[in-house]
Structures are given as structure tokens and as C-alpha cells.
Amino acid sequence: MLPSIKSAVTLLNHTILSGTPARIPQVVALSLAIGLAAPAVHAQDYRFDSVRIEGNQRIETATILTYAGIPRGQVVRAGQVNEAYQRIADTGLFESVEIVPQGGQLVIKVTEYPTINRVSFEGNRRLKDEALAELVTSTPRRVFSPAQAQQDAEAIAGAYRQAGRLAASVDPKIIRRSNNRVDLVFEITESGVASTERISFVGNRNFSDRRLRRVLESKQAGLLRAIISSDQFVAERLDFDKQVLTDFYQSRGYVDFRILDVTSELTRERNAFFITFNVQEGQSFDFGKLTASSTLPGVDAQEFLAVSKIDSGDTYSPTAIENTIARMERLAIKKGLNFVRVEPQITRNDAAQTLDVNFQLSRGPRIFVERIDIEGNNTTLDKVIRREFRVVEGDPFNPREIRQTAERIRALDYFEQADVSAREGSSPQQVIIDVDVEEKPTGSLSFGASYSTDSGIGLAVSFSERNFLGRGQQIGATISAGTDNQQYSFNFSEPRLLDRDLRFSFNATYVETEKANSDFDTTLARIQPSIEFPISEDTRLELRYILKEDRIYNVSPNSSDILHKEAGSVLTSAVGYTLSYDTRRVGLDPNSGILLQFSQDFAGVGGDNEYVKSVARVIGERKIAREEITLRAGLEAGALNSLSGNSRITDRFQLSSRQFRGFESYSIGPRDLNATNRDALGGNYYAVARVEAEFPVGLPEEYGITGGVFMDVGSVWGLDNTNGGPQGAPIANSVDDEAHLRASVGVSVFWRTVIGPLRFNFSRPIQKESYDKSQFFDFTISTEF
Structure with a gap:
């Protein structure tokens, strides 16, 4: 009897054949049976005249013959x-x-993987089917692959880890259907959120x-851990934390700062982490x-040093x-010097704890920008991204400028x-600059509620889009209604008019107020187009036009004659x-900043x-x-000079409770003491100083709870005519428009x-007039749901 050999390798799942849900096979069973009629020393050799394939459909x-690679008519060993x-x-x-x-024929029997009939998810409550479907690559009408299904399960588990x-665990299973089809089911067992219990x-x-x-x-997990997601532990977030922590120290002069290691220890209950x-x-x-x-040659280094804003010390x-x-590099470009590179040479003085810096100007390599390729922007127009570049095709290549361009693109907040x-x-x-972006939603429709001690409860509906039609434009509309007022507003903004650093804005507002701390009603319709542009690194100028119509009506008979004549x-x-x-966010000192602002409006x-109104x-x-302690101070003042007779209360200055704490909004300033209502009339002038500390x-x-103390000092004063009569008429002694000093102190x-951030102010006036209205408590909250 001739020796015979049968090599059979079978990958079967008997539960699948029975039609019940089964786990995807993870182990391949290899069965090799060799039957010999007599003992043999060497492996059996074969010669196949033909190869037959059975079971293949698609x-x-x-x-299959190509994959097998079995030659016909030649000697074939068992190993082959x-x-x-x-x-x-x-x-x-x-x-x-x-x-x-x-015998002389080799039979290869195969069973093809079935086709996926349906992909479904079971057990998921926290993540929706739609979100999970975007993570998996196994799709209906494609050939089922156990390896791919396992990768999809890992992707789903990764989303839960995020x-x-x-x-959380994900178990892929299949259900056998007719016509060699299967349903792929991802059985998900969700777990609780692992929070960050402590950061030390x-x-x-x-x-x-x-x-x-x-x-x-x-x-860290705090009082509101059940609804705040920022305390969830995300391992990938630690890399970002290490970077911002390093930036924090280095911006404060700690050049030797190092993070030796970061450990995340899981609690015994496996539901929280301790991060160190x-x-x-x-x-x-x-x-x-x-x-x-x-x-x-011919370059004055001192001229370049003069543009530095750094001072010794x-x-x-x-x-x-x-x-x-x-x-310095911008100055070189302005002077027509291309390929200039500035390298800082730092000399360390450990004894004095100082770093001497020499800015070395040299000629860099002659490399040009050949092309800028942008990918991933399905909605955002290419030009919106391109205008953040300070270079175009054919310009000299500057690596530093490219890094700054990347930061500007991220700052647009259009992309994940x-x-x-x-x-x-x-x-x-020549170099090619590649820009790869991933867009994110930039529009929102919100329904909101607000409350303040000034205006009471209010409701609002608002729509906003920060990247309108992918053009980088901003558009928004708001409808809000409170206890005593209604407001309708629309705004549009083009941040880069004519592809320059020139912001164009258009705002339209209609406001109705009903007896807001007064016994009269008002309406205001206003449109305001404006343009804004930089005139230096920290200085900007806005030019605007204002067209408005305001109406005063329903003045109470008990109000001052001044108000009746202004109706x-x-x-x-x-x-x-x-x-x-403004240097509050871009100044050299991370611990301090200042805002200086001056504005004027010329009506007529x-x-x-x-x-002429100046503030x-x-x-x-x-x-x-x-x-640990933040000190804040503010001073603001304004003057209204009427050129056409008497000013109106809708133009005069009135301070809100946010501008002057301890007093009701619009309640300080000139008063008609003879009028029964003693409505505040507003003033042509005001000044208020505020100081506070947060600790x-x-x-x-x-x-998230801190405390504070504050003190406000100021006044509102001055009227063009204190009896409501013609300009120059005798002043009625009943109207008090003197600059009486007011002051208040309080804790926050x-x-x-x-x-959002909440603030509770507990105030006490320490200098006031008898007719001023005090406000001992102020609370403001604004939310969207």
C-alpha cells in the first residue's frame, strides 16, 4: 500500500451552525494527519497532476490557485x-x-466568510447608535472579517475610555442568517465614569x-461631579496637562523646570484616579x-534691537x-532683507539668576514656498485658512512664521x-506647506434663561454661527424678554474685510423698557455699522456710525417736569x-495686564x-x-456736552448696579426733589472708581468657590437745565444735580x-444721599439649556 497523507485545517464554530449567537472565533485549529503503510525515514513527496477548488462562491x-502556489506535475513535499x-x-x-x-489530485475545500447583513449595538445607553456607527468599519453588504470586527470593538471601547x-467592555458576536449572511452584534457592557478624585x-x-x-x-471631582464632565479621567489629557504646566513655569522664568513623572493610580473601587x-x-x-x-553687511543691529519690548530685569x-x-524678522522684511534669521544666544549667570540674550542676525538658507496644500476643510473656504498665512507661494520660507500661522489657524476655533x-x-x-484640518460645528441654537436683581427673570432664544457659509463670518440673532423689557438684536461680523486685518461689523437692536426703576417707558431702535483695525501690536481703533430713534412715553403725572418735556x-x-x-492677554507679564480705552460719539x-459724548x-x-490673590482696579468717567439745548435722559449717563455696587441700577444722580416720584434723571457727567481683591x-x-472684597466710589451729576424750561431759565432749587460723592463696600x-461663573455681592453704602436707593444683595446667573 502506498503511503497516504491528509492535511486538514478547519476553522469551525459549531454554535454558528446551530443558528444561535456565537463569539467570533479567536483560535485557528490546525489538524495534520499522516497515515503511513510502513515506517518512513523521510517526509512523503507528492506529484499532483491537477488541483480542484471546492466551496468558493465569490x-x-x-x-485561490495563485495563493496556494502548488505546481502541477512536479514533486511537492508535505511541508509545501x-x-x-x-x-x-x-x-x-x-x-x-x-x-x-x-492521489494525483489535490482538493482544496474552502468556506467563504459570510456577508454582513446588519450591524447593531446592544447595551449602549451613554453613547448613541449613530455615534458608534461612525467608529466601526464593518458595514452591511461587506464580507465579514473577525479581525476587523475585533478592531471595531476596540474602537468602541476606546470611545468609552475617552x-x-x-x-466598559465590548463583545462582538454574530448571528447566522440564510444565504451565507450574518448579523454582527456588538454587545456593550457600560461602566461608571472614572473621575479624577485628586490631583496633587x-x-x-x-x-x-x-x-x-x-x-x-x-x-478634580467636586460638588457637582454628577453633571460636570471636566473631572472625568482621560489618560490622553495628561500630555496636554504636562505641556501647559511646563508653559506656565517657563513663562515665569523657571528655565530649568522639569516634570519628572506623572502617575495615575486607580482606586480600589476602580472608579477614580489619583494623579500625582x-x-x-x-x-x-x-x-x-x-x-x-x-x-x-550694512545692517545696523541696534536698529533691530530697538523693536524689542524686553527690558533688563x-x-x-x-x-x-x-x-x-x-x-525683528518683520522689520527685516520691511527693509527688503529676505532670508534673515534671528537666533537668540543665551548666556546664563547662575549667581545673579539672569540670562543675557544676544539676538544674532544672519543670512538663512534660500528656501522658497512652492505651494500651500489644504485638506480636510469640507465647509470652510480655502481663503479663510490661507489669509492666516503671512506668506504666499513664491515667498521666502520662514519656519517661525509657519508655526505662528498654525497657532492663528487653531485660534479661529473652527477646527477640532x-x-x-x-x-x-x-x-x-523649495518647500510645500501642508495644512490638515478637521472641522467642528460652529453654529448653535440656544434657549436660555437668566436672572438678575436688576431685571428679574428673563427668557431668550438665540442663534449664532461663527463660520457662516464657511467664509469665517459671524452672524447671530437674539430675542429676549424679561419682566420689564424686551429686546431683539441682530449682528453680523466680517473679521477680515478685503482679506486684511480689518473687522467690519453691523448691529441692529430694538429695545422696549417698561418702568425699569422709573415711571416712564422707552423704546429704542438702533443700527450701527463699524470697522475696527490695529494701529499697533496692542492698540486697536474702531470707527462707527450710529443711527437711532428713541422714544419716551407714558410719563407718570407724578414725575418731574424735566421728564415731561423730554417725552x-x-x-x-x-x-x-x-x-x-489692551495687554491683559498678550502682555509680557503673565501676572498683570491693563486696558486703556477712550471713545467719543459726535451727534449732529x-x-x-x-x-459730543466722551467716555x-x-x-x-x-x-x-x-x-493666590488677584487685585483688580478700574476707573471710568464720561462727559456729555449737548450742542442743541437740553440733553435727554436716554443720552445721559446712568450707572447700573454692576458699574456701582451697593445701589440700585440707574438710582443715583440728579433728582427733582419736588416731584412725587423722584425719578433719577441721569447726569451729563459721571466718574466711578472700583477696587477689589479675590482670594x-x-x-x-x-x-470653585473663592471670596472677595471690594469698594466703589463715584458719582453722577450735572444737568443742562434743572427746571425743564428753556436754556438759561432760572434754576429751580428743587433739582439736585450736584456731584455728591457716593461710596460702598462689600464682600463677594x-x-x-x-x-457659568456666579457672583454674589453683599454690599453696604457708606456714603449716600437720602433719596438714593440702596441694594444690599446682588446676584447674577446666566445659563443655556
């Missing part, structure tokens, strides 16, 4: 037969493979744990001697270095992610400007009203005591919550 026979099986099984196209030698549900630091001596926790994106940052702070350094040098900051280099990179172009002297409608046409200098460009504001903020109160930082409770 896969071509020639394709087994290798043929392996090649066919490794294609992932077949549920089972069996190779059977039958949501903080670390113990080791090695920090100059900043408290509480201060450093405010820097991180990860948050092990840091090494080092010492804080200041800028020492600042110099500039140049290897370029300032706290060292990499951002300040970057900004100075950017200014925005990556900007450069690669070599058609020659070593009616007046059309105002005015032009104006606002000049602003047509219309019924003529006046000045100064606001400053600084953190002290290792940034921790000893509660855990995750509660700040609470950062999921519905």
Missing part, C-alpha cells in the same frame, strides 16, 4: 502542502480551509497645589543684558523671546485639530470712534440731536502672593459652576 478559482494552506488562510477571506491530497468609562504635586515650592491645578485641563505630578521647579531667572549683533519668558524675534507642516518640494530650495421721539445720527490699548450728522476707561489686574477661602479648589462670593 472568490475566483484562479485567485502545509505552506499552501497557510497562505490561503492568511488571506482572511475564508472561514475554513481544508487541503486533501487524493468618556472616562474605563471598565510633589516638588513644588513656589506655587501651591491649588494654583497649579487651575492651570491644568484635568479637574512629580516636578522639579528650579530657580526663576530674569533677563540680564540684551544685545544684538549681525553678520550681514523683566522675568524671563520664551514667549517674549519669540515675540522679539518675530518683530489643525496641523501645519512643511516638506521638501520639487527641489531642495417724545428723537432721531440721532452720529459718528464715533473707540481707541483701545443729520437727525434731531447734537452732542474713558482704565482697568488693571495683577496677581500677587504667589498668584481663596480655604475650601477645596475643586469646589465667586462660584465657578457648570452653568
Whole structure:
């Protein structure tokens, strides 16, 4: 009897054959049976005259023969037969493979994987079917693949991990249907959210744990852990936390700062983590001697150094270095010097804890921008992204400018992610800049509720779109109604008019008020187009036109004659400007900032009203005591000079309770003491100074509660005519429009919550007039749902 060999490899699942749900097979069983008539020393050799394929329906026979690679009419060893099986099984196209030698013929029996009839999800409550369907690649009418199904299960489990549900499990199963079809079911067992129970630091001596926790994106679980998602533990978030923590220290001069390691320890209940940052702070350094040098002929390095805003003694900051280099490179371009590179050469003085910086100007490589390729923007127009570049095709390539462009694109807030990179172009002297973005929703429709002690309860419906039609334009509309007022508004903004740093805005508003702290009603219709542009790095100028019609009506008989004579409608046409200098967010000192603002409106460009209205504001903020205490101070003042007779109450200054705490809105200032109602009349002049301090109160930082104290001092005064008669008529002694000083002190409770920052003010006037209306408590909340 001749020796015979049968190599059979079977991948079966008996529960599938029975038609019941089954787990996807994870193990391949290899069965190799060799029967010999007599003992043999060497492996059996075969010669196949033909190869027959059985069981294939979709896969071509020639394709399987190619994978098998069995030659006809030649000697074939048993090992080659087994290798043929392996090649066919490794294609992932077949549920089972069996190779059977039958004399001079080799029979290959295959069972193809079934077609997916339906993909479904079971057990998921936290994540919707629609969201999960976007994660899986197994789809109906495609061939079922166990490996792909397992990858899809991992993707779903990963989404749950991203949501903080670390113990969630996903089990892919199949249900056999007729005609070689299966239903693919992902059985999901959801788990609770793993929160961040505690964030602590080791090695920090100059900043408290509480201060450093405010820097991180990860948050500790607090009072509202059931509804706040920011305290969910996300492992990927730790990389971002390490970066922002490093930036925090380096911007404060800690050049040697290091994060030695970050540990995340799971609690015994497996529902929360303890995160510990092990840091090494080092010492804080200041800028020492600042110099500039140049290897370029005819270039005055001192002229470039003059554009720096860094002073010796300032706290060292990499951002300040970057900004100075950017200014120098812009100056080089303005002077027609291309390919100029500025490299900071830093000399360390450990004894004085200073860093001397020499800005070295040199000629960089001659590399040009060949092309800018943008991908991923399905809605946003290419030009919206391109206008953030300061270079175009054919310009010299500047790596620093490309990095800053990437930051500007991310700052648009149109994209989930925005990556900007450069690669070599058609020659070593050219580069191609690739921009890869992933868009995110930029529109919203909201229904809101608000409450304040000034206006009571209010409801609002608003629509906004920050990237209208993908053009980078902003559009919005709001309808709100409160206890004593209704407001309708529309706004449109084009941030880059004519593809320049020129913002065009258009605002339209209609407001009705009913006896808001007064015994008369008003309506106001207003439209205001404006343009705004920078005139220096921190200074911007806005130019505007105002057209408004205001009406005073339903004046109570018990109100002042001044109000009765101001009743009616007046059309105002005015032009104006606002000049602003703001370093609160972009200044060199991360612990302080200042806003200086001056605006004027000139009415009389047509219309019924003529006046000049001026307002000045100064606001400053600084953190002290290792940034635990925040000091704020503000001063604002205004003057209204009427050119056409008497000013109107709708144009005069009236202070709200936010501008002057401790008093009801619009309740201080000139009064007609003879009038029964003693309505506040507003004033032509006002000035108010505010100082406050915010500090921790000893509660855990995750509660988001801090305390504060404040003091407000100021007044509203001045009328053109104190008896309502013609200009120059005798002054009635009953009207008090003197500049009486008012003052109030109080304490505040700040609470950062999921519905926004809340502020509770408890105030007490310490200097007031008898007719002023006090307000001892003020609370404001605004939310959307």
C-alpha cells in the first residue's frame, strides 16, 4: 500500500451552525494527519497532476490557485502542502480551509466568510447608535472579517475610555442568517465614569497645589461631579496637562523646570484616579543684558534691537523671546532683507539668576514656498485658512512664521485639530506647506434663561454661527424678554474685510423698557455699522456710525417736569470712534495686564440731536502672593456736552448696579426733589472708581468657590437745565444735580459652576444721599439649556 497523507485545517464554530449567537472565533485549529503503510525515514513527496477548488462562491478559482502556489506535475513535499494552506488562510477571506491530497489530485475545500447583513449595538445607553456607527468599519453588504470586527470593538471601547468609562467592555458576536449572511452584534457592557478624585504635586515650592491645578485641563471631582464632565479621567489629557504646566513655569522664568513623572493610580473601587505630578521647579531667572549683533553687511543691529519690548530685569519668558524675534524678522522684511534669521544666544549667570540674550542676525538658507496644500476643510473656504498665512507661494520660507500661522489657524476655533507642516518640494530650495484640518460645528441654537436683581427673570432664544457659509463670518440673532423689557438684536461680523486685518461689523437692536426703576417707558431702535483695525501690536481703533430713534412715553403725572418735556421721539445720527490699548492677554507679564480705552460719539450728522459724548476707561489686574490673590482696579468717567439745548435722559449717563455696587441700577444722580416720584434723571457727567481683591477661602479648589472684597466710589451729576424750561431759565432749587460723592463696600462670593461663573455681592453704602436707593444683595446667573 502506498503511503497516504491528509492535511486538514478547519476553522469551525459549531454554535454558528446551530443558528444561535456565537463569539467570533479567536483560535485557528490546525489538524495534520499522516497515515503511513510502513515506517518512513523521510517526509512523503507528492506529484499532483491537477488541483480542484471546492466551496468558493465569490472568490475566483484562479485567485485561490495563485495563493496556494502548488505546481502541477512536479514533486511537492508535505511541508509545501502545509505552506499552501497557510497562505490561503492568511488571506482572511475564508472561514475554513481544508487541503486533501487524493492521489494525483489535490482538493482544496474552502468556506467563504459570510456577508454582513446588519450591524447593531446592544447595551449602549451613554453613547448613541449613530455615534458608534461612525467608529466601526464593518458595514452591511461587506464580507465579514473577525479581525476587523475585533478592531471595531476596540474602537468602541476606546470611545468609552475617552468618556472616562474605563471598565466598559465590548463583545462582538454574530448571528447566522440564510444565504451565507450574518448579523454582527456588538454587545456593550457600560461602566461608571472614572473621575479624577485628586490631583496633587510633589516638588513644588513656589506655587501651591491649588494654583497649579487651575492651570491644568484635568479637574478634580467636586460638588457637582454628577453633571460636570471636566473631572472625568482621560489618560490622553495628561500630555496636554504636562505641556501647559511646563508653559506656565517657563513663562515665569523657571528655565530649568522639569516634570519628572506623572502617575495615575486607580482606586480600589476602580472608579477614580489619583494623579500625582512629580516636578522639579528650579530657580526663576530674569533677563540680564540684551544685545544684538549681525553678520550681514550694512545692517545696523541696534536698529533691530530697538523693536524689542524686553527690558533688563523683566522675568524671563520664551514667549517674549519669540515675540522679539518675530518683530525683528518683520522689520527685516520691511527693509527688503529676505532670508534673515534671528537666533537668540543665551548666556546664563547662575549667581545673579539672569540670562543675557544676544539676538544674532544672519543670512538663512534660500528656501522658497512652492505651494500651500489644504485638506480636510469640507465647509470652510480655502481663503479663510490661507489669509492666516503671512506668506504666499513664491515667498521666502520662514519656519517661525509657519508655526505662528498654525497657532492663528487653531485660534479661529473652527477646527477640532489643525496641523501645519512643511516638506521638501520639487527641489531642495523649495518647500510645500501642508495644512490638515478637521472641522467642528460652529453654529448653535440656544434657549436660555437668566436672572438678575436688576431685571428679574428673563427668557431668550438665540442663534449664532461663527463660520457662516464657511467664509469665517459671524452672524447671530437674539430675542429676549424679561419682566420689564424686551429686546431683539441682530449682528453680523466680517473679521477680515478685503482679506486684511480689518473687522467690519453691523448691529441692529430694538429695545422696549417698561418702568425699569422709573415711571416712564422707552423704546429704542438702533443700527450701527463699524470697522475696527490695529494701529499697533496692542492698540486697536474702531470707527462707527450710529443711527437711532428713541422714544419716551407714558410719563407718570407724578414725575418731574424735566421728564415731561423730554417725552417724545428723537432721531440721532452720529459718528464715533473707540481707541483701545489692551495687554491683559498678550502682555509680557503673565501676572498683570491693563486696558486703556477712550471713545467719543459726535451727534449732529443729520437727525434731531447734537452732542459730543466722551467716555474713558482704565482697568488693571495683577496677581500677587504667589498668584493666590488677584487685585483688580478700574476707573471710568464720561462727559456729555449737548450742542442743541437740553440733553435727554436716554443720552445721559446712568450707572447700573454692576458699574456701582451697593445701589440700585440707574438710582443715583440728579433728582427733582419736588416731584412725587423722584425719578433719577441721569447726569451729563459721571466718574466711578472700583477696587477689589479675590482670594481663596480655604475650601477645596475643586469646589470653585473663592471670596472677595471690594469698594466703589463715584458719582453722577450735572444737568443742562434743572427746571425743564428753556436754556438759561432760572434754576429751580428743587433739582439736585450736584456731584455728591457716593461710596460702598462689600464682600463677594465667586462660584465657578457648570452653568457659568456666579457672583454674589453683599454690599453696604457708606456714603449716600437720602433719596438714593440702596441694594444690599446682588446676584447674577446666566445659563443655556
